[in-house]
Amino acid sequence: MYIMAASSRDMAESPPPPNKATKVELLSKSVQELVINGGQPPDNYVYKNSTGGVPDVHTPLNEIPVIDLGNLKSSATTVEEELEKLRSALSSWGCFQAINHGITSSFLDKVHEVTKHFFSLPMDEKRKYSREANNIEGYGNDIIFSDHQILDWTDRLYLMVNPEDQRKFTFCPDNPTDFRDILLKYSMELSLITEVILKAMAKSLNLEDNCFLEQMGERSTMFARFNLYPPCPRPDLVLGLKPHADGSAITFVLQDKEVEGLQFLKDNQWIRVPVIPQALLINIGDQAEIMSNGIFKSPVHRVVTNSERERISVAVFCSPDSDKEIEPIGRLVNDSRPRLYKKVKNYVDTYFQYYQQGKRPIDAVRY
Ligand SMILES: O=C(O)CCC(=O)C(=O)O
Numbered sequence: 001m002y003i004m005a006a007s008s009r010d011m012a013e014s015p016p017p018p019n020k021a022t023k024v025e026l027l028s029k030s031v032q033e034l035v036i037n038g039g040q041p042p043d044n045y046v047y048k049n050s051t052g053g054v055p056d057v058h059t060p061l062n063e064i065p066v067i068d069l070g071n072l073k074s075s076a077t078t079v080e081e082e083l084e085k086l087r088s089a090l091s092s093w094g095c096f097q098a099i100n101h102g103i104t105s106s107f108l109d110k111v112h113e114v115t116k117h118f119f120s121l122p123m124d125e126k127r128k129y130s131r132e133a134n135n136i137e138g139y140g141n142d143i144i145f146s147d148h149q150i151l152d153w154t155d156r157l158y159l160m161v162n163p164e165d166q167r168k169f170t171f172c173p174d175n176p177t178d179f180r181d182i183l184l185k186y187s188m189e190l191s192l193i194t195e196v197i198l199k200a201m202a203k204s205l206n207l208e209d210n211c212f213l214e215q216m217g218e219r220s221t222m223f224a225r226f227n228l229y230p231p232c233p234r235p236d237l238v239l240g241l242k243p244h245a246d247g248s249a250i251t252f253v254l255q256d257k258e259v260e261g262l263q264f265l266k267d268n269q270w271i272r273v274p275v276i277p278q279a280l281l282i283n284i285g286d287q288a289e290i291m292s293n294g295i296f297k298s299p300v301h302r303v304v305t306n307s308e309r310e311r312i313s314v315a316v317f318c319s320p321d322s323d324k325e326i327e328p329i330g331r332l333v334n335d336s337r338p339r340l341y342k343k344v345k346n347y348v349d350t351y352f353q354y355y356q357q358g359k360r361p362i363d364a365v366r367y
């Protein structure tokens with residue numbers, strides 16, 4: 001979630017959105033419209049750095065760790081082995097592909113289908129859900145902070161899902177008609193998996209089971225971001241999503257089953273994430289790095305474009321209650337591992353300010 005945006009607190013305090021008929025127009029053309037118009041990507045999408053464009057667009061496919069969530073259940077005979085795999089994955093990569101996660105493939109296909117259906121609606125229909133100028137929630141693309149900003153080749157629909165009383169249904173599509181039900185069901189499934197993972201993270205470090213979960217608080221937040229990356233005529237010069245680490249505690253990415261694009265930075269090299277149908281890509285965000293006192297890594301990642309096919313993904317960001325102070329877990333701070341991060345509340349706010357300045361947000365809370 002390089003969540004470009006007002007924080008959840010700001011959103012809660014801002015006046016209710018106007019009704020659909022009075023929504024403001026999108027700030028800029030959607031990427032879908034740019035593609036229909038053909039031609040070269042506009043200048044403000046183009047990377048013209050010293051390397052002459054997007055670095056290493058053809059990167060190796062490497063072994064992103066795969067974790068079998070079924071093996072993390074305490075009754076499984078292989079639980080210790082899988083916990084060690086999880087610890088190692090999160091401390092070296094900060095991400096893994098989760099298999100055997102309990103969500104059926106037909107349901108994941110549905111999540112993909114409703115997303116595809118929404119993005120294929122006529123522009124006028126999608127614009128009923130447009131975000132407002134300074135808010136992330138709704139349909140749109142990058143918020144423009146400066147003239148020098150390089151934009152992402154993606155259109156998105158961004159929705160707050162939890163806490164329940166913060167949902168703004170004016171932004172949630174009623175076309176397709178089952179969009180809302182599918183999103184809510186998906187979010188419930190992911191909440192269950194979040195609990196399993198946060199407990200397993202604690203166990204893998206020999207900590208008390210609930211120590212990560214407790215920091216999430218009673219009103220943990222969940223945002224869903226539906227991403228459409230249209231084909232791009234210049235994948236060598238344009239990125240689908242610029243390099244970032246997420247501001248969440250934990251992020252789920254349902255990838256496109258047919259089109260790759262996500263890459264993680266590991267040991268200074270961009271590594272492609274292969275598509276494993278029905279797996280969920282899970283990565284740690286900055287807030288879990290803070291809680292783990294830097295043992296688990298919040299990885300930098302990006303999305304590249306391709307000239308042939310559109311790509312659809314759904315990212316769900318789970319973060320602590322914005323009123324709850326988080327900090328490194330006491331037992332992970334000792335003489336050999338000094339406290340690396342300060343206490344922080346509403347990290348998403350800090351994240352946004354730093355992101356806007358082109359800095360890595362987690363540096364703001366480092367000692
Ligand atoms: O589209 C993807 O595969 C990744 C999306 C992502 O990293 C994000 O939305 O923060």
Ligand SMILES: [Fe+2]
Nearest residue numbers: 001002245246
């Ligand atoms: Fe991300």
